[in-house]
Amino acid sequence: MKKDFAVIGLGRFGGSICKELSDKGMHVLAIDSDETKVNEYKNIAYHAVGLDATDEDALKEIGITNFDHVIVAIGENIQASILAAVILTDLEIRRITVKAQNDYHEKILNRIGVHHVVHPERDMGKRLAHSFISNNILEYLELSNEHSIVEVIAGKKMIGKNLITLDVRAKFGCNIVAIKRGSEIDVSPEADEPLHEGDILIVIGADQDINRFEKAFIFD
Ligand code: ATP
Numbered sequence: 392m393k394k395d396f397a398v399i400g401l402g403r404f405g406g407s408i409c410k411e412l413s414d415k416g417m418h419v420l421a422i423d424s425d426e427t428k429v430n431e432y433k434n435i436a437y438h439a440v441g442l443d444a445t446d447e448d449a450l451k452e453i454g455i456t457n458f459d460h461v462i463v464a465i466g467e468n469i470q471a472s473i474l475a476a477v478i479l480t481d482l483e484i485r486r487i488t489v490k491a492q493n494d495y496h497e498k499i500l501n502r503i504g505v506h507h508v509v510h511p512e513r514d515m516g517k518r519l520a521h522s523f524i525s526n527n528i529l530e531y532l533e534l535s536n537e538h539s540i541v542e543v544i545a546g547k548k549m550i551g552k553n554l555i556t557l558d559v560r561a562k563f564g565c566n567i568v569a570i571k572r573g574s575e576i577d578v579s580p581e582a583d584e585p586l587h588e589g590d591i592l593i594v595i596g597a598d599q600d601i602n603r604f605e606k607a608f609i610f611d
Contacts, residue, residue, distance in 0.1 A: 393418060394459040398436075399444045399475060401428040404490055404511055405464025409436050420458065444475035447482075455479070460486040469496050473503070480504045527609045529591065537597055542571075545590040546608045554582040563604040565596025 397420040398409045406428075412419045413436050421436035422444060423429050429441040442449040444465065455461060461484050465472040469492055479487045480503055488507040491497035500508045514533065521531035521541070530542035549557060560566055570580045571591035586592075594601055 395457065396420070397422060397455060397458045397461045398464060399423070399461065400464035400466065400472075400490075401425075401432055402464060402466055404466070405462065406432070408462055408464065413437065420453070422453075443471075445471050445478070447478045450475075450478060450482070456482050456484065458484065460484075460488065463487070463489040466490065466492055469493075472496070473499055476500055476503050476505050525605070525610055528605070534595075537599075538595070539598055539601060540568075540593060540595045541601055541605075542591055542593050543605065543609050545586045545588070545592055546610070549586050549590075549608050550588050551585050553585050554580060557586075557608070559594075559604060563596070563607070564600040565594050565604050567592050568595050569593040 393416070395418045396412050398405050398412070399422045401409060401421055401423040405423075409419050409421050409432060419436040419438075421429070421432035421439040422442060423432070423439075424441065424443045426441045429439045432439040440453055442453065444450065444463065461479055463472055463475050463479070465475065472489060472492070473496070476487065476489050486507070487505050488509060489500050489505045491500055491508050491510045494510075497508050497510055517533065518531045521528050525543075527544040527546065528541060529544065530540075532540045534540060554567060567580065569576055569578045569592075570586070571577075571593070572587060572589070594604065596604070
């Protein structure tokens, strides 16, 4: 089902979301107070309009309440970002995502009732830091302050062993939910299937449990 998106703020972050959604065939309304940005996105998004997102009447006039998902990607002007978020939550938009500039901004956005607060610079920093720790960590996705999903290359100690003998859930409290082998991904891995060299494990769990698992098996 096609969703209708509105992206407010066409800087690097909002612009990239707008391009990506449009490339995937989604209907995107691109919004910015800067007419140069609006003109730039006229040929990329389904529609582009120039308006100040802190102006409630202007937002209502373009029918913002009809959109399934509104993304606010106003960065430096934190006041404008917060004000736009308040207006959108008051208008009971179905889904609101707002980019936070710092932790205080994030806290306020959460308090206002924004459904999804993103902090791309901080999150990318965290993901990169995890991948710098070991060449075996390929991906890291934070689920909450204490839980994550990581994608790791099976350590040498795991090769030839199966999920029963490794007993990761009982020993470490985390779960191997899928195994990637070449271009295949097994989302329901057989417990008695031995692991191969180069297998990529997708592990979900509490951060401290995943850390213990990584120390035991991944960091060779
Ligand atoms: P990025 O890092 O994604 O490039 P940024 O953090 O530098 O973004 P800004 O450049 O400050 O963020 O803002 C992104 C866009 O939001 C700009 O194109 C700006 O014109 C637009 N913008 C700022 N305030 C408003 C507003 N009140 N209404 C609509 N658009 C706005």
